[in-house]
Amino acid sequence: MSVLSSSRRDLLRLAAAAAASAALPSLARAAQRPETYTSGEIVENGHHFFGSISRGLAEGLERANKQWGKPNAYILGQEAGGAFIGGVRYGEGTMFTRNAGQKRVYWQGPSIGFDAGADGDRTMMLVYNLPDVEAIYRRYAGVNGSAYLVGGLGFTALNNEDVIVMPVRSGVGARLGVALGYLKFTPDSTWNPF
Structure with missing residues (x-):
């Protein structure tokens, strides 16, 4: 009888170990998925980053949160771009x-459309539905519109499947137009916008 109960215990231990090892990959994926940020946290971080433009940021964020929910990541950085019909942007x-830490990112991308001018911006990008931190490294397409002389605040929405990246730009320059393009995110700096 002790042989039977001993083998039954070994069988139960083996089954428990197999179940635990099967659950580990899904637990690891859940731990990597970034948690969301509240509107107040984003506005506060934006106010520190941009300065006194938090009213326009709060209004844009309210509309974005109604459409896509809460962002689970955001990017703070700077970028420069220029266009005359065709354009490029680097940042x-x-x-x-x-819950997944910080990660250095670079972005670059081409555009084409009725667009002319140059700008240098402080940029905050809100990222919605990011499944894991490595998923940022792909292309996000969208339409960008700009209309400012000297300075301004602009919002754009770019997407790749379910992931939405919403750049919020505040900068200086002169830019007017509408263009179709994409941003490509990379872990390393590159001059190739494609």
């Missing part, structure tokens, strides 16, 4: 997540 910054 760099740090992506912040609540």
Whole structure:
């Protein structure tokens, strides 16, 4: 009888170990998915980053949160761009997540459309539905519109499947137009916008 109960215990231990090892990959994926930020946290961080433009930021964020929910990551950085019909944009910054840490990111991308001018911006990008931190490294397409002389605040929405990246730009320059383009996020700096 002790042989039977001993083998039954070994069988139960083996089954428990198999169940635990099967659950580990899904637990690891859940731990990597960034947690969300509240509107107040984003507005506060934006106020520190941009300065006194938090009213426009709060209004834009309210509309975005109604449409896509709460962001689970955001990027603070700077970028520069220029266009005359065709254009390019280059930037760099740090992506912040609540539970998956910080990650340095670079972005670059081409555009084409009725667009002319140049600008240099402080940029905050809100990231919605990011499944894990490595998922940021892909292309996000969208339409960008700019209309400012000297300075301004602009919002754009870019997407790749379910992930939405919403750049909020505040900068200086002269820019007017509408263009179709994409931003490509990379872990390292590159001059290739494609």
